[in-house]
Amino acid sequence: MSQFIENMDVYEVEGYHVQVIVKPANKHAYIRLHESKSISITTPVKLSKNQVVKHVKDFLSKQKEKSYVHPDSSLGNYFEYKGFNISLNRKARNKHVNARLKEDGSILVSGPFHTPNHIIYSLLDKLIEKLESKVDLDKAKKTNFQNGDTIYILGQAFMVKIHTTKGKEYVSLDKENYLFNVHVKDVNNQTSIDKQVDLYIGNAAKKILRERFNVVVESFHHIDFMPILKIRRMKTKYGVCYYKRNEVALSTLLMHYDAECIDYVIIHELSHFIVPNHSKKFYHLIEQYMPHYKNAERKLKNVVD
Numbered sequence: 082m083s084q085f086i087e088n089m090d091v092y093e094v095e096g097y098h099v100q101v102i103v104k105p106a107n108k109h110a111y112i113r114l115h116e117s118k119s120i121s122i123t124t125p126v127k128l129s130k131n132q133v134v135k136h137v138k139d140f141l142s143k144q145k146e147k148s149y150v151h152p153d154s155s156l157g158n159y160f161e162y163k164g165f166n167i168s169l170n171r172k173a174r175n176k177h178v179n180a181r182l183k184e185d186g187s188i189l190v191s192g193p194f195h196t197p198n199h200i201i202y203s204l205l206d207k208l209i210e211k212l213e214s215k216v217d218l219d220k221a222k223k224t225n226f227q228n229g230d231t232i233y234i235l236g237q238a239f240m241v242k243i244h245t246t247k248g249k250e251y252v253s254l255d256k257e258n259y260l261f262n263v264h265v266k267d268v269n270n271q272t273s274i275d276k277q278v279d280l281y282i283g284n285a286a287k288k289i290l291r292e293r294f295n296v297v298v299e300s301f302h303h304i305d306f307m308p309i310l311k312i313r314r315m316k317t318k319y320g321v322c323y324y325k326r327n328e329v330a331l332s333t334l335l336m337h338y339d340a341e342c343i344d345y346v347i348i349h350e351l352s353h354f355i356v357p358n359h360s361k362k363f364y365h366l367i368e369q370y371m372p373h374y375k376n377a378e379r380k381l382k383n384v385v386d
């Protein structure tokens with residue numbers, strides 16, 4: 082610490098941790114907002130508590146006008162939005178705002194300092210919508226199930242068998258012989274085979290994931306409401322927590338995994354209602370409900386492309 086610091090006082094103002102550093106050598110006072118709700122005031126003269134409070138209040142109201150500080154302070158340099166990790170890069174010399182997907186699956190937003198939060202959110206909404214619709218297309222192209230292929234249903238391997246039917250097309254599971262029977266009119270019609278597989282997974286997901294969800298929510302004491310559940314054909318994520326609108330989305334992909342994995346993803350998303358990010362505190366909460374959650378994480382990662 083600099084030898085010119087005469088003293089340092091610490092206050093709590095409007096939920097902010099405020100440090101007042103007196104540096105007699107400085108000409109002017111300046112105030113700065115740091116991450117995680119802390120503010121520092123560097124000043125050449127000692128300030129009374131009332132002066133400190135006034136400085137901080139003026140500063141915060143100016144910040145709000147400039148929309149630097151989101152009211153719930155979620156718009157720091159890093160935050161999570163619709164299940165994506167967002168890093169925000171505000172720079173004075175940036176002229177335009179833009180958002181792009183990085184290789185690690187997170188989104189980078191860059192723009193000028195004074196970019197209002199609603200502009201950032203609407204940009205993110207557009208990008209995420211594009212990403213998710215592209216994902217669905219990829220999946221539609223990808224399936225391509227053929228005789229003898231392996232398909233996992235709730236963590237159990239089944240062999241795909243394709244049969245001809247004259248009537249309605251459908252899928253039946255033979256749990257004794259671990260067969261995933263696809264009945265279609267034309268066994269050479271890949272589109273109708275894939276459609277039946279997708280329908281089966283989608284319908285089973287709606288039923289089974291909802292059942293598990295209800296059970297897990299019941300035992301999850303940290304929230305006292307029933308979140309809205311949506312089952313979606315997401316290809317890049319297993320679940321998303323829209324904590325601001327009390328909603329959880331689970332991916333039909335989960336139908337391929339065992340009950341431990343499904344429960345883990347549900348607990349993970351529910352925990353986001355309490356801790357929106359992936360901090361230590363977040364995983365500590367998960368541990369209370371699933372001490373060996375890392376098993377599930379490992380399984381989920383292994384099978385993911």
Ligand SMILES: [Zn+2]
Nearest residue numbers: 349353358359
């Ligand atoms: Zn998460």
